[in-house]
Amino acid sequence: MKSPICDMLGVDFPLVGFNHCRDVIVEISKAGSFGVLGAAGLTPEQLDFELSWIDERVGGKPYGVDIIVPATMAEQSTTPQSMDRLLPEAHRHFAENIMSKFGVDPSEIYERQVRKSDAFLDESKANDILDVIFSHPVALVANALGAPPRRMIEMGKERGVAVAALVGAKEHAVKQVAAGVDILVVAGGEAGGHCGDVSTMVLVPEVVEAVRPMGNIPILAAGGIVMGRQLAACMAMGAHGAWTGSMWLTTKEAFTSEVIKEKLVEASSRDTVRSKARTGKYSRQLRSPWTDSWESDAAPAALPMPLQGLVAEPALSRITKLAEGGHPGARELATFFVGQGVGLMNEIQTTRQVIYDFMEDFLAATERLGGVMAD
Numbered sequence: 368m369k370s371p372i373c374d375m376l377g378v379d380f381p382l383v384g385f386n387h388c389r390d391v392i393v394e395i396s397k398a399g400s401f402g403v404l405g406a407a408g409l410t411p412e413q414l415d416f417e418l419s420w421i422d423e424r425v426g427g428k429p430y431g432v433d434i435i436v437p438a439t440m441a442e443q444s445t446t447p448q449s450m451d452r453l454l455p456e457a458h459r460h461f462a463e464n465i466m467s468k469f470g471v472d473p474s475e476i477y478e479r480q481v482r483k484s485d486a487f488l489d490e491s492k493a494n495d496i497l498d499v500i501f502s503h504p505v506a507l508v509a510n511a512l513g514a515p516p517r518r519m520i521e522m523g524k525e526r527g528v529a530v531a532a533l534v535g536a537k538e539h540a541v542k543q544v545a546a547g548v549d550i551l552v553v554a555g556g557e558a559g560g561h562c563g564d565v566s567t568m569v570l571v572p573e574v575v576e577a578v579r580p581m582g583n584i585p586i587l588a589a590g591g592i593v594m595g596r597q598l599a600a601c602m603a604m605g606a607h608g609a610w611t612g613s614m615w616l617t618t619k620e621a622f623t624s625e626v627i628k629e630k631l632v633e634a635s636s637r638d639t640v641r642s643k644a645r646t647g648k649y650s651r652q653l654r655s656p657w658t659d660s661w662e663s664d665a666a667p668a669a670l671p672m673p674l675q676g677l678v679a680e681p682a683l684s685r686i687t688k689l690a691e692g693g694h695p696g697a698r699e700l701a702t703f704f705v706g707q708g709v710g711l712m713n714e715i716q717t718t719r720q721v722i723y724d725f726m727e728d729f730l731a732a733t734e735r736l737g738g739v740m741a742d
């Protein structure tokens with residue numbers, strides 16, 4: 368296919384798949400698309416292990432890595448503190464009460480010692496991670512939630528590795544191009560995980576026009592894309608490919624919890640919510656009584672990143688574990704980051720089959736478009 372994304376990333380088809388599971392990344396890249404491993408939360412040692420695992424199995428096919436270096440975070444703490452002291456009582460009690468109402472024991476979930484920055488990278492921690500990433504044969508490194516660290520852009524240019532940035536607003540797109548990124552991932556409000564509030568349908572052409580005078584930067588459209596026809600639509604709007612996250616969660620290879628997979632397959636496109644209550648910044652998630660409670664008037668306002676995540680994650684991790692064991696209250700509460708495209712994810716399939724179906728749907732859509740004009 369003719370797309371600058373294919374040339375830059377060395378793939379036949381401009382579909383990028385984001386997931387935290389190394390098996391999914393290997394399958395995506397081996398099937399002719401481009402897998403990107405989500406590295407958020409991994410230590411440099413863990414990431415090195417994951418990337419070596421991928422290198423051994425991916426057969427030389429190209430893949431990438433995604434990290435999160437947020438532009439803004441609550442003030443950092445260098446000494447570990449107990450979560451008990453770090454988090455306001457109102458937030459802890461609110462979470463514990465939701466759990467209790469659904470029969471989930473909340474005791475001792477906030478007794479761990481943490482640094483505030485455990486969940487996301489600041490610039491100095493990002494440097495260690497970047498050293499690991501660039502010691503592997505990656506073809507792309509991406510950053511979310513802010514401009515990529517300068518060192519990431521410099522190292523990418525030195526080593527011929529494409530640097531991508533995820534953006535959810537036109538202003539951010541213009542800033543990232545000025546900062547020197549090679550690829551823009553333009554994520555609409557339908558997207559799973561962190562997202563802005565402008566739909567993909569509007570944001571993609573808006574960004575295409577805004578960055579046109581700044582050069583021909585390749586654009587990957589994201590947010591709600593699950594079917595090939597949506598990639599065709601995005602390419603018609605001026606994008607050069609798609610970046611997808613949600614659609615891989617229900618693949619056979621994904622390590623998504625089985626309970627979550629079942630809930631995702633059952634969910635419709637109206638069963639998600641964009642909320643600050645999981646991480647402190649807006650992210651789209653599967654609706655459940657957990658998210659409904661946090662969106663209610665009784666809920667305390669979300670804390671800034673990364674503190675809100677320290678309220679939500681310990682609770683949700685216990686909830687998911689119990690749900691897996693068959694606890695009915697925990698099953699109801701269980702939630703996960705996912706986009707509105709969840710309504711189009713209706714069965715559990717192998718990653719390879721998902722890609723073949725996607726390609727076939729893309730081809731059918733381009734044929735339909737080709738037949739639109741009268742002779």
Ligand SMILES: Cc1cc2nc3c(=O)[nH]c(=O)nc-3n(C[C@H](O)[C@H](O)[C@H](O)COP(=O)(O)O)c2cc1C
Nearest residue numbers: 385407511558559560589590591611612613704706
């Ligand atoms: C479960 C899940 C976790 C995500 N985690 C990250 C992440 O760690 N870093 C990141 O840049 N994007 C993350 N995202 C967002 C994706 O990179 C992507 O922008 C988004 O999934 C695209 O929209 P879609 O889900 O509708 O395909 C995540 C998305 C999902 C669904």
